[in-house]
Amino acid sequence: MPVSPRSRPCIMQVMGTGNQYGGLEKHFFDLCNRLSADYEVVAVGHPDQAHGLKEGVHFESIGRHMGRRNPLTLFRMMNLIRRWKPDVIHAHANRAAEMVSHVKFCTRARCVATVHNIKQWHFAFRGFDQIIAVSRGVAASIPLKNVTVVYNGIRPPAAAETHQRSFLASQFQLSADKPIALSIGRLAHEKGYDVLIEAWKQIPAQLVIVGEGPERKKLESQIAAAGVSDRVRLAGFRKDVPALLASADMKIIASRREGFPYTLVEALMCRAVIVSTDVPGATEFVPAEYLAPREDMRALRNCILGTLSNLPAAKARYEPIWQTAARELTVETMVKNTVATYFPAARKVA
Template sequence: MKVCQIMAGDEEGGLENHFVELSNGLLEHADSVIAVGHAKYRERFAPGVKFIALDLSGGRRNPLLLVRLALILRREAPDIVHAQANKAVEMLARIRALVPGYHIGTIHNRKKSTGMFSHMRTVIGVSKGVVANLNHPDLRVVYNGMKAYQGEALGKAQLASRFGLDPAVPITLSVGRLVPTKAFDNLLNAWQPEHGQLIIVGDGPQRASLEQLIVERGLEGRALLAGFCSDVRGMMSAADLLVFASHREGFSYALAEALLCRLPVLSTRVPGAEEVLPEQHLVPVNDVPALSAALTAVIADLPATAQAQDELFAWAAKVLTVEHMVADTAAIYQSVPGQSAL
């Protein structure tokens, strides 16, 4: 079986990791794997993956890009064409009459516009929440999986020393791009000095406004923006809690990382988190007082918070791995009409 993965983005995050790791993992399940995406990702693919560089980050209605994509797919003639996320799915939908193979789209986040998925024969969601309102005859769910961490697991003293913090005071992490959907402004407005110390890991266009908010709220020394950190998994080993204030998610890679590190999580009620976290560790979206109260409760008894998620940590160790994600995806390919066993 020949499988082709398509991604239209050019950024760095969970989608991009999913695209690369799924393509590489499928080498053990398919006769041939092709990946079509931006040239910047070329070196991340295993030698067995046939990578075809095509910058699809421009307009999804660009006729030149659509023609180039159609020509590539007609030339390669894959059995399975699997588009990752809304933009790639919409582009595949626009050229579907010209493209051979069985068409699959994966939805990575809950968005208002999902009509393009109606043109896919099978739709995969990275959580139950992202496909909950989608009307389609063949919906599947495959959770994001993480590679085993190969880096250094930091101790709490190391983490505190790096950022000039007190190792005797609780340290909470929050991870994500500094963009409105992550609602870091809500998190900072919910944060109180008695909650301890907050490290926000990530970068983005809201950095300046968030720095100003830290000053306005008098949180210097209690909240800081760490920027991009390549060793987030190592930092999680030393932290006491991970918190999400997001307006929306699909199934956050940071959530998976935390659970695999046995780091307790508090989150707004977004897809992914709402499916796996205990009810007492979920708060309404965009409710700053509720988030603040929940932070007070969980930080007051961190051992109890961890104990309440103990079974979840065990589940994550089995399910939230790249191997499990790849195997589940390969099983879907095998199950579709007209395809023989992989």
């Protein structure tokens, strides 16, 4: 079906992941939905991803079995490009970048790709007009010159949460008289929860881990074996993350690998004290005294203990960082900086 004439530039956003939801997918949905207010946006991806898009975004499915080298997938991509004639094609992560790299010969559109995590293999991103990295740490891992950093952003909480620790305690049958730490993320190896639970054996506080994933049973067994079942909870998926963050004494990121964790942005926006491993993103916002080397259980434990011993000082240290995050880590700033990579000539004129 031919595309009707349009009065606005057309931006094609391409996603190569399947029916899952995480930081990458959140970034894709937020970018598509916000861009649709000012541009003609065509979102290309797995059919299950249509649910996260606003009515004003044109969704095009390239099938449920969309291998990055699948001839049928590439044929569909070429047909979509020829039909929509986009001004910009933006590929998200490796799979989408490789798909676009195979078919961009058929278009004069400006081709942009976002790298969402540290990669050792960058061939898929060669030949793009512009590469976006979601953190300086990710940018440093890319051996290409045309790289710019655009941080992930979220919509600020609608109103400041005023919950106390007692709210979190009541939700998970914990004591309101002892500190409660919160960690949020997929229950997967790269999130480092096995290291965090091991560290918790010698931390006199309580821990709530929010999220689901393939390592749930393994972590449940580890919690029981470590003897911390009375003070560590696997909370599953929750929709009230801002309220939980506002109730916790601290937020912990124990990841082995990240590009720029959305949970870091959420925690900063909720004015949470954060202890993290030294993953990209965290190293750019979290003060050095609240960082621990990845997979170093003792260092992580000592960092958590030191922070818990003087939470008022930690809050004072974080105050200017929370203010910076409120300005820089929003969807509006993310979209503005992304659009600047789409139309660099307009940015130079401005």
